[in-house]
Amino acid sequence: MGLFGFLKSQFIEVIEWTDSDMNTMVYRFPVQNNEIKMGAELTVRESQMAIFVNEGEIADVFGPGRHQLYTQNMPILTKLKSWKHGFNSPFKAEVYFVNTKQFINQKWGTSNPIMMRDPEFGIIRLRGYGIYSYRVSEPTVFLKELFGTNASYDTSNIEEQLKKMIVSGLTDLFAESKIAALDLAMHYDELSEKGKEKMQQRFSAFGFEMTSLYIENLSLPKEVEEAMDKRTSMGVIGDLGQYQQYQAAEALRDAARNESGGLAGAGAGLGAGAALGGVMANAFSGNQQQQANTPPPSISQTEKISCPHCQAPNTLGTKFCGDCGKSIQMKKVPCIGCQAELNEDAKFCGECGTKQDAEKTCAKCEKKNAPNAKFCGDCGENL
Template identity: 60%
Template structure:
């Protein structure tokens, strides 16, 4: 190999990156000990952007397309270099390809429970988790703030920080919104939408864009879930501590009766059997005591014709003034039909009274 061919081999005339991975965000084009020829071809594919860095300073950013590297397409680098030897001279820069596709199905969730205040249950410990997707929105900002001068950068290098941002943002939003714990499951979409808007600014400071945020579950502690299960059961039973007690007593007696050995076979013994019977009797008595007692009908009342005192229909004399009480009815002297005391004729036979 001649000297001319060796020198020629050191000049790069085609620059491109074919991404076969799923998690590489930034890839440095291999230009170690090689210089880029002025007029070289740069190919930037869809979902990619190319960033040129010269002597630690970001110079140019290229969007998808095909470019011939010359003074027209390298305005910043051309100005910095001022090309003393003509525009055909080679140059040496660091070239980074930034993957701008959307990285999906990234998981987030609480490592430890977070404390929340609820109006009904007081202080609660909650866990939550879900998935999100993001992408690089500004390669220049992403280079300055995140990946620096690494030869390549993967999703794993940033997801830990993004996960913490999301958990903190969602928890802060829940505290501000003061949504009751029992209503959280019906507000997942609304909470996710508000959280995405809230986190947008913090993502943009890293040159990123939060494309989607999904809340899959916000769970309560096991102790609280057990209390809710009991409350739901009592709600189904209704009014009803007494009914529930009777039900439990009846279930216990049934189970004991179905056992081949009776009460003793069930392991409850005579004392326990008496206790179950007493419990059933007490529940029945309590239920009966709640029912209003039937009242005897009050006797009909009449008034004394002299003083107006209230008397029963059976009274013959007034207890207040002693006046004889005239019967309110009489019988017809002709046919025996019952008539009111003041009747002058019988309505059945017409007999004068």
């Protein structure tokens, strides 16, 4: 290799980075002992940012696209190095590619249970886990605060820090929400959204933007869950007395199926039978006592009768209406046609259909008489 070829190999003409690792956040382009040729081609792909650093000081930042490196598009670096206009000599600078895509499916979870005060269960211990995603929104802030002078940087370098930040913020959020443990499941979406807003300020301090936060599960200790299951079972059982009777009947059936023989078996069977008999007696006596202590509903308290005059409801057995004061127990009169018993204000007979207020005309003297008259008032003729 001649001198010209050796010098040419020291000049970098193409600068680019192809991301081969999904979790790499920053990549430092290898320029050690080499110089960048003025007019070199810089390729920045989508979801990337290229940052030039001069002697530890951040200079120019390039977004996605293809760039020709000249003094015109590197104003900060030109000023830092005091280049003259139209400077064409090779130069030295560090080049960092920052990945600005979303880093998804990052997991968070409580390493220790969260102590909370629940309105129903008192003090409880709550555990939870979920996922979140974020991206680098301010590359220069990220380089200053976290990256330093490393050759590369990936999500594992910051994973524990972010996880602890999220758990700390969510612990405070859960306590402030004062949501009962049994109602937490219906508020996952609301708590996730509020948690994301709460974390945004903390993430921005590192140049990050939290794009999503999800709560997958919030669970109580095993002992509390067992107590909740028992309470649910009691609610399903309903009447405890009937449940005791059912258990006693099931126990008697199982005892009857016991085929163990011998005196020992007989003695055990007699003892079990006596014990079960006591259980049955207590179960049934308790049920009977409960029924005895419950007074039967009073007819006068449950049944109502309508007033025949104003139709107002009155308790059965009342003699006078509470609204109009008229007698509820109507006087009975015979039907003028079939002699069936009717209320005195009935207009038609329910048996024969005869109109009850029709006047009777005497066949002998043609005198008008009352509907229930049996003899004519003038001539005495039988009506």
